Amino acid sequence: MLNEQSLQYYLNQAQKLEKKSNSKQIKIGVISSYTITGLAETLQVKCAENNINCKYYVGGYNQYSQEIISQDSALYKFTPDIVFLLLDTRSLFGNIFYDPYSLNFEERKLFVKEKFEEIENLINIFSKNSNSKLIISNLTIPSYSSFGINETKQEYGFHEMISSLNLKLNLSFREKNNIHIFDFNSFISKYGQKNIFNFKNFLFGDIQIIFDYIPYLAHELLPYINAFLGMTKKCIVLDLDNTLWGGIIGEDGFEKIQLGPEPPGNAYYEFQKFLRVLKQQGIILAINSKNNLEDALKVIQEHPYMILKEEDFSCLKINWSDKVKNLKEISKELNIGLDSIVFFDDDKINCEYVNVSLPQVKVVNLSGDPSFFSEILQNMNDFDSLKITNEDLKRTQMYSEQIKRDELKDSSISLNDFLKNLDINVTIKKSDTFLIPRISQLTLKTNQFNLTTKRYQEEDIQRLTNDPNFLVGCAQIEDKFGDSGITGVFIVNKKNSNEWYLDSFLLSCRIMGREIEKSFIVYIINEAKKNNIEKIIAEYIPTQKNKPSKNFLSECGFLKHNDKWIYDVSHSLKLPEFLSVRVENE
Amino acid sequence: MNNKLINLISKVMNISPEEINDESGPLNVENWTSFNSYVLLYELEKEFNQKFTMDEAMDVKSVADIKRHLKNHGIQFD
Numbered sequence: 031m032l033n034e035q036s037l038q039y040y041l042n043q044a045q046k047l048e049k050k051s052n053s054k055q056i057k058i059g060v061i062s063s064y065t066i067t068g069l070a071e072t073l074q075v076k077c078a079e080n081n082i083n084c085k086y087y088v089g090g091y092n093q094y095s096q097e098i099i100s101q102d103s104a105l106y107k108f109t110p111d112i113v114f115l116l117l118d119t120r121s122l123f124g125n126i127f128y129d130p131y132s133l134n135f136e137e138r139k140l141f142v143k144e145k146f147e148e149i150e151n152l153i154n155i156f157s158k159n160s161n162s163k164l165i166i167s168n169l170t171i172p173s174y175s176s177f178g179i180n181e182t183k184q185e186y187g188f189h190e191m192i193s194s195l196n197l198k199l200n201l202s203f204r205e206k207n208n209i210h211i212f213d214f215n216s217f218i219s220k221y222g223q224k225n226i227f228n229f230k231n232f233l234f235g236d237i238q239i240i241f242d243y244i245p246y247l248a249h250e251l252l253p254y255i256n257a258f259l260g261m262t263k264k265c266i267v268l269d270l271d272n273t274l275w276g277g278i279i280g281e282d283g284f285e286k287i288q289l290g291p292e293p294p295g296n297a298y299y300e301f302q303k304f305l306r307v308l309k310q311q312g313i314i315l316a317i318n319s320k321n322n323l324e325d326a327l328k329v330i331q332e333h334p335y336m337i338l339k340e341e342d343f344s345c346l347k348i349n350w351s352d353k354v355k356n357l358k359e360i361s362k363e364l365n366i367g368l369d370s371i372v373f374f375d376d377d378k379i380n381c382e383y384v385n386v387s388l389p390q391v392k393v394v395n396l397s398g399d400p401s402f403f404s405e406i407l408q409n410m411n412d413f414d415s416l417k418i419t420n421e422d423l424k425r426t427q428m429y430s431e432q433i434k435r436d437e438l439k440d441s442s443i444s445l446n447d448f449l450k451n452l453d454i455n456v457t458i459k460k461s462d463t464f465l466i467p468r469i470s471q472l473t474l475k476t477n478q479f480n481l482t483t484k485r486y487q488e489e490d491i492q493r494l495t496n497d498p499n500f501l502v503g504c505a506q507i508e509d510k511f512g513d514s515g516i517t518g519v520f521i522v523n524k525k526n527s528n529e530w531y532l533d534s535f536l537l538s539c540r541i542m543g544r545e546i547e548k549s550f551i552v553y554i555i556n557e558a559k560k561n562n563i564e565k566i567i568a569e570y571i572p573t574q575k576n577k578p579s580k581n582f583l584s585e586c587g588f589l590k591h592n593d594k595w596i597y598d599v600s601h602s603l604k605l606p607e608f609l610s611v612r613v614e615n616e
Numbered sequence: 617m618n619n620k621l622i623n624l625i626s627k628v629m630n631i632s633p634e635e636i637n638d639e640s641g642p643l644n645v646e647n648w649t650s651f652n653s654y655v656l657l658y659e660l661e662k663e664f665n666q667k668f669t670m671d672e673a674m675d676v677k678s679v680a681d682i683k684r685h686l687k688n689h690g691i692q693f694d
Contacts, residue, residue: 038627038659041655042627065651230673231654231658234657241655
């Protein structure tokens, strides 16, 4: 089980926090129907551990409706990025919580409908008054029922009323990008009502979550913040011996390693199944193991109970090199930052070595009992994003294709020949409803080739797409190895009839180094020409990570003027001959 | 035992141990809010491995009251 620090620890740490200048920023609001003091402080400390500066506003006790309804409430004045709204069944249901069967079947249905409409109404008002994301907890189903063992025999009984309300919340807000339902009921199930709630605390101060469980709740809410800031981990790098199977292949041999449906090998078998699910959701898997390549590959390719297959790994570093060196190479080959990587190893020294040498990498020490591996993985809150896109689901395949492209790069004579051999097709698309989630995701996640690093939530992209003063587009890239999906984004602010401003311009790291960015800058220049624009103004806003885009503007013929870059539209920019570009719907 | 109690109160109320005496309580310590008094009760129960009744909890108006209730639970102070 996850072992959290006490709430007291977090409250003390919160007092000692110092603001770091290079951190990401987040503003959170917490409003609730019960006493939830300590949650915001805990989130603040957990954010600081991830190098995020978190400011918070906590609404008054049970003032959530007023905070939402009043347009000039302190909550709105605080202009939060994310608001957590925590509701409890007891206060929402009032007397019906104690006596649900004072209503007949029809009345119970009507009651739930009315309660749902109350919440829906509040959410709609919130959406009108604020651009913030709203995370609402669903309702806990108490284990108690006055009907005891007969509760499950009641048609639309007390427990079913609550489940039905929870289901309505899920269904109604599934398509809304700014509203997320937090499964608080599952949180209570996970840690247990008996541990989290007791009557003394409840009667004493309407404390419905015992203090030391507040940090566990914060742990479950943190992924919303990380995902909002685009800080989700992208890749799991795994050791092999005593991590994906029990024993040491080089010593125990193929037949003796522990892996399969029976104990003790089932601990590894189960762990691999959970890893495979993460892979299917778009987390990249890679191997970093000290072994003879042939020994290890034989297991991966031929062991009957190996759940993860060779093609599930986007990168294999099975050698006798230093693990830190291997991790650096994995980061380079997959073109992802070290801070996007989680490293799993059973060897404490390796873990420590990576921790010290590459502090950006999150290290998970698997030196303990392998029967806990699956639980350790399930308790990690690093992989969630606010939306899973098609590109996420295809990611491993796309990275494997990338490795093949790199192999071709090694055997080609010149870079130009290599690129010609790739048969790169670029399709430029204007933003539409289907593309908005991916465009937003790219603005949130892309760090390296990104001129301005402006982050846009889906609602922002939606707004810019509908605004005639903006041109929002993206590029889909295909080559002979496959479809890389939507991997480039541009946003142009059509400032006036003379000049356009390049608000955002970015390219996923996966496809860097192929001059694909030229295809959409040429497109923008051509569009500007058509509209009789004289100048395109651009900016390079340096960050710690966007060096790869530093020279792009000068290479394209933009001239530096103070801190801006200006392109004279009467000039022409040539498209690289190895790119075939098509503009959709033209 | 006295030190253990004073250190605990100092941690919860975020004030230095020197500022705490038997008369300290919600009326004269700024950080002694109702929320912090819940946290203090919770931390006392954990630290001294005792359970306080609601009446005992409601009765706490000062450090002296805490000591009195802890003594009733068999905790000795020098």
